[in-house]
Amino acid sequence: MLYLLEAKNAAMAASRTLNQRLQGAKIAAEEQAFTDTLTGLKNRRALNLVLARLSGAKVPFTVMQLDLDYFKAVNDTYGHAAGDHVLRVAAWILVEETRAEDTVVRLGGDEFALVFYNVINATRLAKLSQRIIERLEQPVPFQNNICRISGSIGIAVFDRRSEASPEVMLEQSDQALYASKKAGWAQHSFFHCGAA
Numbered sequence: 001m002l003y004l005l006e007a008k009n010a011a012m013a014a015s016r017t018l019n020q021r022l023q024g025a026k027i028a029a030e031e032q033a034f035t036d037t038l039t040g041l042k043n044r045r046a047l048n049l050v051l052a053r054l055s056g057a058k059v060p061f062t063v064m065q066l067d068l069d070y071f072k073a074v075n076d077t078y079g080h081a082a083g084d085h086v087l088r089v090a091a092w093i094l095v096e097e098t099r100a101e102d103t104v105v106r107l108g109g110d111e112f113a114l115v116f117y118n119v120i121n122a123t124r125l126a127k128l129s130q131r132i133i134e135r136l137e138q139p140v141p142f143q144n145n146i147c148r149i150s151g152s153i154g155i156a157v158f159d160r161r162s163e164a165s166p167e168v169m170l171e172q173s174d175q176a177l178y179a180s181k182k183a184g185w186a187q188h189s190f191f192h193c194g195a196a
């Protein structure tokens with residue numbers, strides 16, 4: 001009888017250990033599903049969840065989209081390893097320029113998005129955009145080469161009254177990004193209704 005009790009306790013302990021491992025693996029898999037593997041930033045799936053949550057909240061926020069200028073030239077000239085290095089450096093700069101409560105996302109390729117909570121002041125956003133662009137323009141050493149990039153930024157501001165869907169939020173910041181690129185690289189632009 002004592003043997004059966006010990007066997008039951010051992011089986012229960014093994015079951016608890018296995019359950020803890022499975023729970024840890026589930027959490028890791030969920031985290032991985034929302035993380036860009038190259039940069040460690042959140043990915044597009046995570047951004048969609050953040051924007052869906054914000055579309056129902058009555059909190060002011062800003063969505064910025066950033067596209068790296070001259071990135072294709074880095075890839076073409078120095079190779080994909082250099083391009084990957086530049087993407088990691090750009091991600092690090094964006095994280096440094098944001099607060100812990102903000103969200104930094106790699107959308108894919110050389111495109112990023114940033115979500116700033118309770119920041120809608122145009123002057124503050126313009127200064128932040130300019131600072132990000134200036135930091136991106138600093139030379140990026142890679143092996144024996146110097147990689148040079150810049151950035152173009154589109155900004156869409158959503159106040160407490162905004163009822164925009166996540167798709168509209170991204171579309172508006174994308175339209176502003178397009179205006180920046182049209183004006184010349186290393187620019188930032190704000191979304192304005194009727195602008196295209």
